[in-house]
Amino acid sequence: MKLSTKARYGLKLMCYLAKEEGKGPISLSTIATQIDSSDKYTEQILLALRKADLVKATRGANGGYFVENAKDISVGSILRTLEDDLVIVNCVGDNNSCPKIANCQTHVVWENLYKQMNSLLDSMSLESIIRK
Amino acid sequence: MKLSTKARYGLKLMCYLAKEEGKGPISLSTIATQIDSSDKYTEQILLALRKADLVKATRGANGGYFVENAKDISVGSILRTLEDDLVIVNCVGDNNSCPKIANCQTHVVWENLYKQMNSLLDSMSLESIIRK
């Protein structure tokens, strides 16, 4: 159960963008260099984050990606968009459909774990972690 | 980031053995049937759990697997043996060797997550979850 590189690069990149907040769009290639990843892989991550509205982008010459209001962006929201909603087992979260939940002792474990992870990660804002 | 089937089957199986505590050894095939898995796959899981001393086994005819003191076995200890120590990223836990930790903002996130997961799972005993 390892966190994906997508999520790790993604959080790293968001920290970088948060630190540069207010300085205008930053190009993909600059971002990729900062986080030691390839342009193409970084692009995929940024695409997902933009679709989730966690980063903004402007196209064309001098375009790039940027973050607004880092203090309102939680680490949880970033990881959920890059990590399949942080659903650790299929029987937790929104579309859990296991018919045996009622008499399943293990379910309570996954449910607790899921809730704790989300609430911890939601309690950390991007701004709070870059200040340290 | 999904939990492995090994860990899921493993916890299920431990719940079953905990419920049967004191009734003597239970054969592999009985256990496999109970958790809807194959004998061979179940065997691998039991092997790992036995090596971690979480289940006991007796060999030969009428042999099998059993659990002692379910109240002293934590869910965390089970999952750690089946899930690569629950190390979500390489830079947490015992053999973290990343030289950049000192000036890495994301590390604090992984470290917190790692600690919370472990402490939650350690706080749940096998006995406590089968009672519900």
Add this chain to the structure above:
DNA sequence: AATTAACCTAGTAAAATAGTAGGAATTAAA
């Protein structure tokens, strides 16, 4: 018009997980 840079989809390579197979060792019962 040319250039720069994001957008988007599809494909491939690598790694991890899931599961199978089969023989060796041990114990109990016949």
Add this chain to the structure above:
DNA sequence: TTTAATTCCTACTATTTTACTAGGTTAATT
């Protein structure tokens, strides 16, 4: 003392997921 039951152990294979690459399209700026 032989046979049957049962765990032990290692290696292998198939499947799925993750990681990463490629290349054309669209939009904005100069």
